[in-house]
Amino acid sequence: xxxxxxxxxxxxxxxxxxxxxxxxxxxxxxxxxxxxxxxxxxxxxxxxxxxxxxxxxxxxxxxxxxxxxxxxxxxxxxxxxxxxxxxxxxxxxxxxxxxxxxxxxxxxxxxxxxxxxxxxxxxxxxxxxxxxxxxxxxxxxxxxxxxxxxxxxxxxxxxxxxxxxxxxxxxxxxxxxxxxxxxxxxxxxxxxxxxxxxxxxxxxxxxxxxxxxxxxxxxxxxxxxxxxxxxxxxxxxxxxxxxxxxxxxxxxxxxxxxxxxxxxxxxxxxxxxxxxxxxxxxxxxxxxxxxxxxxxxxxxxxxxxxxxxxxxxxxxxxxxxxxxxxxxxxxxxxxxxxxxxxxxxxxxxxxxxxxxxxxxxxxxxxxxxxxxxxxxxxxxxxxxxxxxxxxxxxxxxxxxxxxxxxxxxxxxxxxxxxxxxxxxxxxxxxxxxxxxxxxxxxxxxxxxxxxxxxxxxxxxxxxxxxxxxxxxxxxxxxxxxxxxxxxxxxxxxxxxxxxxxxxxxxxxxxxxxxxxxxxxxxxxxxxxxxxxxxxxxxxxxxxxxxxxxxxxxxxxxxxxxxxxxxxxxxxxxxxxxxxxxxxxxxxxxxxxxxxxxxxxxxxxxxxxxxxxxxxxxxxxxxxxxxxxxxxxxxxxxxxxxxxxxxxxxxxxxxxxxxxxxxxxxxxxxxxxxxxxxxxxxxxxxxxxxxxxx
Numbered sequence: 001x002x003x004x005x006x007x008x009x010x011x012x013x014x015x016x017x018x019x020x021x022x023x024x025x026x027x028x029x030x031x032x033x034x035x036x037x038x039x040x041x042x043x044x045x046x047x048x049x050x051x052x053x054x055x056x057x058x059x060x061x062x063x064x065x066x067x068x069x070x071x072x073x074x075x076x077x078x079x080x081x082x083x084x085x086x087x088x089x090x091x092x093x094x095x096x097x098x099x100x101x102x103x104x105x106x107x108x109x110x111x112x113x114x115x116x117x118x119x120x121x122x123x124x125x126x127x128x129x130x131x132x133x134x135x136x137x138x139x140x141x142x143x144x145x146x147x148x149x150x151x152x153x154x155x156x157x158x159x160x161x162x163x164x165x166x167x168x169x170x171x172x173x174x175x176x177x178x179x180x181x182x183x184x185x186x187x188x189x190x191x192x193x194x195x196x197x198x199x200x201x202x203x204x205x206x207x208x209x210x211x212x213x214x215x216x217x218x219x220x221x222x223x224x225x226x227x228x229x230x231x232x233x234x235x236x237x238x239x240x241x242x243x244x245x246x247x248x249x250x251x252x253x254x255x256x257x258x259x260x261x262x263x264x265x266x267x268x269x270x271x272x273x274x275x276x277x278x279x280x281x282x283x284x285x286x287x288x289x290x291x292x293x294x295x296x297x298x299x300x301x302x303x304x305x306x307x308x309x310x311x312x313x314x315x316x317x318x319x320x321x322x323x324x325x326x327x328x329x330x331x332x333x334x335x336x337x338x339x340x341x342x343x344x345x346x347x348x349x350x351x352x353x354x355x356x357x358x359x360x361x362x363x364x365x366x367x368x369x370x371x372x373x374x375x376x377x378x379x380x381x382x383x384x385x386x387x388x389x390x391x392x393x394x395x396x397x398x399x400x401x402x403x404x405x406x407x408x409x410x411x412x413x414x415x416x417x418x419x420x421x422x423x424x425x426x427x428x429x430x431x432x433x434x435x436x437x438x439x440x441x442x443x444x445x446x447x448x449x450x451x452x453x454x455x456x457x458x459x460x461x462x463x464x465x466x467x468x469x470x471x472x473x474x475x476x477x478x479x480x481x482x483x484x485x486x487x488x489x490x491x492x493x494x495x496x497x498x499x500x501x502x503x504x505x506x507x508x509x510x511x512x513x514x515x516x517x518x519x520x521x522x523x524x525x526x527x528x529x530x531x532x533x534x535x536x537x538x539x540x541x542x543x544x545x546x547x548x549x550x551x552x553x554x555x556x557x558x559x560x561x562x563x564x565x566x567x568x569x570x571x572x573x574x575x576x577x578x579x580x581x582x583x584x585x586x587x588x589x590x591x592x593x594x595x596x597x598x599x600x601x602x603x604x605x606x607x608x609x610x611x612x613x614x615x616x617x618x619x620x621x622x623x624x625x626x627x628x629x630x631x632x633x634x635x636x637x638x639x640x641x642x643x644x645x646x647x648x649x650x651x652x653x654x655x656x657x658x659x660x661x662x663x664x665x666x667x668x669x670x671x672x673x674x675x676x677x678x679x680x681x682x683x684x685x686x687x688x689x690x691x692x693x
Contacts, residue, residue, distance in 0.1 A: 005107065007108050008128060015140070019171060029374060033104070034058070034104050035062060042111060045064045057332040066094075070090060125160060128165055142203060145179060146185075149186075167195065170199075173201045175203060176203055180200060200348060206336075207328065208327070215326050221310035222312075224309050234255060239257070242316075255428070258271050271307070282428065287319060289315055289319045365527040375688065383410055388413050416440075442476070452479065487666070488668070491668075493679065517663055532643070533661075539637040541635075550601060553661065555661070567631065567633065572604050589601055607643075616628075
């Protein structure tokens, strides 16, 4: 079984950050002690972009200084002195130090800087052989025809064969979309020459575009206006505004960074207008030069927008020259680019086949990254349609862009289309191709009104009331789920829980055999996933409802890969205590066992006896659940809600939820304090629930 994989590129500019990110994501979701190692870095570990990316995103038990052997100047000196063997010995020594700490190591080869590139691929293959690592060969498709790419692949294969390397796979990255099919056909015709898998990844120019943050850092600029999420926006081009406004507008394109003097109020206002009108391409940000602050009246206008505005002391020419030298990188803190890179990798590389190829042993532990990665993978196939009723909420729009870039689900946004698109322009988001539906003017509204009226007329609902309700995004979105227009709904970022789920209670209703809708939180601890129910919906459940919640929670746990060992929590364990609350839990346990005799359920049981094997042995010896519980049913909302928040904060756990369960079709609620990541995870969970239906 392999313990390492060596990434070797054939030439510069092959997009190794994307591949490194995809490989680390694959490895980190299969083993909890993955390591990362680079034999040679350019100059300084503090400036190495991929060590920074890996260290920042994956929080490995390695310091950056431990993740490499030499710098390029050090290798050049050794090679000039004829000490080639010392280079390999030093690399092997540094690698072994990492290997001793990790179960699997990704070795990321050199970057064609300094050492003669004509010999560098052979150098990397030789290093891989010394380390005993199979090679993943990376070929660049950038600015190449199908014939040139095919020739490059064959050169890589010949070099690998001549060195006797073990080839895990070959990836051709940055292939222009217009030659993708021709390249695939040309390589398929030569398939007989390959003895390992080969995959193509299309080029995405956004990965190479600098962001506002990177430009601000390069210029040492002060950001006088803007929003943290906007700083991730990619800059498609740079324009120096020296013309009058009419001519300036003719040269604008979406995503442009405008450089102008701080006293050009006309250009500044025209840039602001681009965020309010779809008739003008959207300006991504402004760089104001000369150390000049805008006029107070204009400054107040800038403060009302989310557009990033940077200020520098240099003149316009110097600033433009410096901006031109900024290169975009994939950074751990840029969720947009991370999502783009992972989406490209996961949609074009058979990750399961690659993992099998290098025979990665799966860990018994489940880290938060493992859980969320598997969640995204499951959500993709088969793809589901998820409606997001809060289509003008900034967090929802940012989440929608990340979901599109990860290619997780087909989304529908609710709201006035012009307002949604205007907000996207203001935030610098690209959601082109995402369907936007306005409940007020939608063609489906009359049909939904009739359906709702028929379902609720026995409750005294008139058609006029139904008509008004179907203009509400929660009711309209839920009716889309009920009719099968979409497969699930996620809402609550700007609405109360009651507003979000009331329509589902009215006409989606509970699945057969379920008496109560409830919820769970997935609690992602450092090494395992626990399921907490019910911490969000039912304040004081009866014994019958507790039994129902236990069975629903066990089913939800199973759907998401958690073996259900159910603990019915109370302040007493076994027969040691009495009282109304204990008896209610005892009765609920008996009901749940009678309805699902196949489930492993224990109760009443205290939390410590549920999770600690030593306590379990003392309090409830012989129990299959005690000490090993994975599903925890709290006796009331007060206990459950406080416990999940206490564990989340004190144990630094990731809490995903609340996830509603028991409905005929999936509708999930968000907290009004939710983050963009919360929305992304909840949409993925909803998609998986929809698949199970």
